[in-house]
Amino acid sequence: QVQLVESGGxxxxxxGSLRLSCAASGRTFTNYPMGWFRSxxxxxxxxxxxxxRYERSTPYADSVKGRFTISRxxxxxxxxxxxxxxxxxxxxxxYCAARFREGVVSSTASWDVWGQGTQVTxxx
Numbered sequence: 001q002v003q004l005v006e007s008g009g010x011x012x013x014x015x016g017s018l019r020l021s022c023a024a025s026g027r028t029f030t031n032y033p034m035g036w037f038r039s040x041x042x043x044x045x046x047x048x049x050x051x052x053r054y055e056r057s058t059p060y061a062d063s064v065k066g067r068f069t070i071s072r073x074x075x076x077x078x079x080x081x082x083x084x085x086x087x088x089x090x091x092x093x094x095y096c097a098a099r100f101r102e103g104v105v106s107s108t109a110s111w112d113v114w115g116q117g118t119q120v121t122x123x124x
Contacts, residue, residue, distance in 0.1 A: 002026040009118030022096030029077040038092035050104030093117040
């Protein structure tokens with residue numbers, strides 16, 4: 001089984017940056033697409049970004065395109081989310097996820113393992 005642990009969340013002012021990390025342990029990390037999702041108060045969990053096994057595809061939600069960058073270091077079993085030009089609407093608990101099938105999809109139901117989440121708070 002795969003275990004995921006997120007870190008790097010915090011509180012920043014609008015326009016600031018944060019880098020989230022997700023460390024994976026258990027089964028072979030390089031076998032799986034990875035994704036970042038977020039859940040704001042009163043809202044459903046939504047897709048933010050995903051990355052296929054060898055970074056051939058990195059889809060993003062429209063709301064973060066041009067501001068966020070997902071990457072992975074397979075040697076370190078870690079996936080990252082670099083978040084720049086943060087906005088108050090980015091405030092949410094951010095979750096890392098792994099998928100035991102090919103491809104990146106936006107549906108939360110299609111992802112198999114989740115981390116515990118890390119809080120990101122952006123003030124105006």
